Amino acid sequence: MKQKFLSSLVILTTAAICLSSCSSKGSAEAAPAEETKTEEADMVDLSEDQFKTVNIQYGAVEDKNLSSIIRASGVLDVPPQQLLTVSSPYGGTLKNTDLLQGKPVVKGEVIAVLENPEFIQLQQDYLDYKSQLVYLKEELERQQELAKENVNAKKTVQKASSEYNSMMARVQGLKSKLQLININPDKINPGNISGRANIYAPITGYVTKVLVNIGKFVNANQELFEIVDTRHLHAELIIFEKDVPKLKIGQKIRFVLNNETKERFAEVHLIGREISAERTVRVHGHLLQEDKNLLPGMYLKAIVETGVATTTALPDKAIVQSAGKSYIFIASEEMKEEKKPDDADKNATVEKHIAFKRIEVTTDISENGYTEVILPEGFDRNSKVVVNGAYDLLSKMNNVEEEE
Structure with a gap:
C-alpha cells in the first residue's frame, strides 16, 4: 500500500513539473511574438513605382543652431500702484455718482458725493x-x-x-x-x-467695479469703486522650476492673447524669487508697446527667447503627426520580393518593395524650416531619414491598418 502511494506521488510531481515547464516556455515564446507584432505595425513598404511617384527623398539628422525658448502661459496684469480701491475714511449716505463699469475717469475728477452730519x-x-x-x-x-x-x-x-x-x-x-x-x-x-463731501478719482483710468448705489449708507473705509490704469499693463508669466536657470533680465518675450493671432512683444523685467506649490515661478514682463484696448486678466500664451543653442534637428517636412504623437520614417535595409503570377503567361514576375520604419520622436523648437527632435535611445545617426514623402508613408500605413 505504501509503495503504491509513493508511486502515485512521483507521477503527480512529474506532471506538475512538465506543466510548469510548458507554461514558462509558452510565456517566453509569447513575448518575442508581441515585440515582432509591434515592430511590424511600425513598418510600411512601397513598390518601386510607388517610390518614384511619391518622390521619396532622404536626409539625415543634423546639428542646427536654433533659438532656445521657454513656453509659458500667463495673464495681463497691472502693478499694484495702477489698481486702486476708492473708499472714504468716514461713513455716509451716497448722494450722487454716475460711475459705471468701463467708464473712463480723470485724476482729480469728482466721482461721488457723500453726506454725513x-x-x-x-x-x-x-x-x-x-x-x-x-x-x-x-x-x-x-x-x-x-x-x-x-x-x-x-x-x-x-x-x-x-x-x-x-x-x-x-x-x-x-x-x-x-x-x-x-x-x-x-x-x-x-x-x-x-454736510456733503466730494470723492475724487485718485488716478486716470477705467472703472472696473461699482459696489454702491445712490441712497446707500456706506461704512468708513468700505470699498466703493475700483479704478485701473491700463496704460502700464504687464505680462505675468508662469514659468516651471526647471526653466528658471535659463531666464535673464531683458530677454525677449513673444506672446499671443487668447482668440488672437497677432503677436505682441515684451521683455523680462523681474523674476520671482519664490517657488509655488506647483513648482512654478512668476515672471514679470514689460510690454514694449502699450495698447489702451487691452484689459487686465486677459489670458495669454508666451515664448521667452533665451538664446541660441546647438541641437539635433530635421526639416519640418520630415516630421509627421498622428494621434497626438510625432514620427519620422527611416529607410529599412529589408528588401521584400513578391511573386505575382502573370495572366498572359503563367510565369511569375518579381516585384521589389522598399521598406520603411516609423520612429516616434519628441519635438520642440521650430525655426527657419527646421524642428528640434529628441531621438529615442539607441537611434543610429547614420540612418537615412525620409525628408520628402513622409506624409505619403503615413497615409499608406493608416490605410493598411484600417483594412486590417
Whole structure:
C-alpha cells in the first residue's frame, strides 16, 4: 500500500513539473511574438513605382543652431500702484455718482458725493477752535510782554503758552480730518458749512467695479469703486522650476492673447524669487508697446527667447503627426520580393518593395524650416531619414491598418 502511494506521488510531481515547464516556455515564446507584432505595425513598404511617384527623398539628422525658448502661459496684469480701491475714511449716505463699469475717469475728477452730519460738526469745531486759537495767541503775547516788565508771575506765562499749544494741536487735528474727506479748511467760513463731501478719482483710468448705489449708507473705509490704469499693463508669466536657470533680465518675450493671432512683444523685467506649490515661478514682463484696448486678466500664451543653442534637428517636412504623437520614417535595409503570377503567361514576375520604419520622436523648437527632435535611445545617426514623402508613408500605413 505504501509503495503504491509513493508511486502515485512521483507521477503527480512529474506532471506538475512538465506543466510548469510548458507554461514558462509558452510565456517566453509569447513575448518575442508581441515585440515582432509591434515592430511590424511600425513598418510600411512601397513598390518601386510607388517610390518614384511619391518622390521619396532622404536626409539625415543634423546639428542646427536654433533659438532656445521657454513656453509659458500667463495673464495681463497691472502693478499694484495702477489698481486702486476708492473708499472714504468716514461713513455716509451716497448722494450722487454716475460711475459705471468701463467708464473712463480723470485724476482729480469728482466721482461721488457723500453726506454725513458729522461733516457739519467737524467744520463747526474747526471754526470754533480756530477762533479760540486767535484769542489764545494774543493772550500769550500779552502775558509775555508783562513778564518782561516783571508784572506777572512766570507760571501765568506758562499757563497761557500751554493753552495756546493745546488749541493749536486741536486745530491742526481737525484740519487733517477735513482734508481726509476732501474739504479744504482754508475755504471754510460760517456761511458755507455743508454736510456733503466730494470723492475724487485718485488716478486716470477705467472703472472696473461699482459696489454702491445712490441712497446707500456706506461704512468708513468700505470699498466703493475700483479704478485701473491700463496704460502700464504687464505680462505675468508662469514659468516651471526647471526653466528658471535659463531666464535673464531683458530677454525677449513673444506672446499671443487668447482668440488672437497677432503677436505682441515684451521683455523680462523681474523674476520671482519664490517657488509655488506647483513648482512654478512668476515672471514679470514689460510690454514694449502699450495698447489702451487691452484689459487686465486677459489670458495669454508666451515664448521667452533665451538664446541660441546647438541641437539635433530635421526639416519640418520630415516630421509627421498622428494621434497626438510625432514620427519620422527611416529607410529599412529589408528588401521584400513578391511573386505575382502573370495572366498572359503563367510565369511569375518579381516585384521589389522598399521598406520603411516609423520612429516616434519628441519635438520642440521650430525655426527657419527646421524642428528640434529628441531621438529615442539607441537611434543610429547614420540612418537615412525620409525628408520628402513622409506624409505619403503615413497615409499608406493608416490605410493598411484600417483594412486590417
